[in-house]
Amino acid sequence: MKVMLRVMAALGGLLLLFSAAGGAPADSPSEDLRWPVTVRETTITGSPRRVVSLSPAMTASLIELGFAGRLAGVSDSCILPDALGEIERCGSALLPDTAAILALQPDLVVASTDLPAALTGPLQEAGIPLLVIRRAADFDGILDNYRALATAMQGEEQGERIAEQLEYFAQQTLSYLNDAVSRSVAEGTSAVYLRKMPFIIATGDTLEGSWLTDLGLVNQAQEFEGWDYPLEAEPDLNPNYIFCDRSVTLEALQSSDYYRRTSAVTNLRVIPLDGQQFEQQSPRMFLVWEEAVRTAFPEAFDGVERPSIVLPMEPPPAPEPEPESWWESLFGH
Structure with a gap:
């Protein structure tokens, strides 16, 4: 709250x-x-x-x-x-x-x-x-x-x-996040945005999927379309980070045969956010995304000054x- x-x-x-x-x-x-x-x-x-x-x-x-x-x-x-x-x-x-x-x-x-x-x-x-x-x-x-x-x-x-x-506000916010994270994460670091269990995941043709790649991350659903991650690709699903709607709980992921052994879950790199803001596309979604990214990669923002968003x-x-x-x-x- x-x-x-x-x-x-x-x-x-x-x-x-x-x-x-x-x-x-x-x-x-x-x-x-x-x-x-x-x-x-x-x-x-x-x-x-x-x-x-x-x-x-x-x-x-x-x-x-x-x-x-x-x-x-x-x-x-x-x-x-x-x-x-x-x-x-x-x-x-x-x-x-x-x-x-x-x-x-x-x-x-x-x-x-x-x-x-x-x-x-x-x-x-x-x-x-x-x-x-x-x-x-x-x-x-x-x-x-x-x-x-x-x-x-x-x-x-x-x-x-x-x-x-x-x-200006949106571009400054996204550039600030993308620059900070892309400089700090190791090459090949992967992530997904899970909207709903089990496989409603942001694919390469979605805005949310593009925001993952803009951070310098590998979107493990990049090659698919329409929020449809196929069941047959599940053996390859092993992201280092899982961004997810807050309706998806860590406990649910830990009890899921699809996710419990993933790097993100075993290392507790699960970042919930208010997915409704992405559905509604209101200006608040940029700040919701900022909060999630800063939570996932706090070290990336050490000594980084947040830019002014007032033009x-x-x-x-x-x-x-x-x-x-x-x-x-x-x-x-």
Whole structure:
């Protein structure tokens, strides 16, 4: 819990950059030159103050980008910080509660997948824009998703500024980890990222698999695809390190015929992490990855100074101020 709060606090400090600067919104919508804006074929005519999110991933990103105060409704499966209190539940992307969503009178509905016609039709009739931002396949796609969401919430110019800051933050964090570890590990050191027992493992075509190789490690699932490590390759599975979702316990690995004799398990080099952050691809996942890597290779960071992740911007951004942001409420900034 302490680790997660520290991770959230770090992101909060980064993203408060966007709300700390001055600048008041225009007196009337007609004077606000940021709108309308088109994001992935969806036209948004004004600043969305009431947003319904039917995607846990979009909800997480909206919160971490500082827009928690604009959430009017979320899906039944969205996990919210206690500090946000109760927010209207609106079903799921597959079975949305159309009546509940329309009753909230949202300015914008966001999702990560196509929604059924039973909802899209009424949204269109009510003039409520629907923005679909799908899960990205790679690093560049993740950054494009951040840009799209920030643009939808703040307009093109400010959306670009937020995306620029997040790109710098992500690149600096990953470069810092990759440089430190690749210099210190022995050649041929191997690892896997185990999402679920027994063989849902990050293969060479996945983002998580590429992050292992970027550290200078040999991903033992590199030659396979689609998170599918074949049973017939199990005799060759002997990683020096196992990164795994926290649902995979050391005890489970120690009792598994597939893993108990591996180098990682016998030497207790098993590093659990919150795999849900990788599924959601919210900005917090970079800090979750940093925590895991530093835990696995503490000696690699001896005497290594962590780089600044705040990108100076001139002129500073001037987003619409929130009455009291979630970050301010939770961390007392």
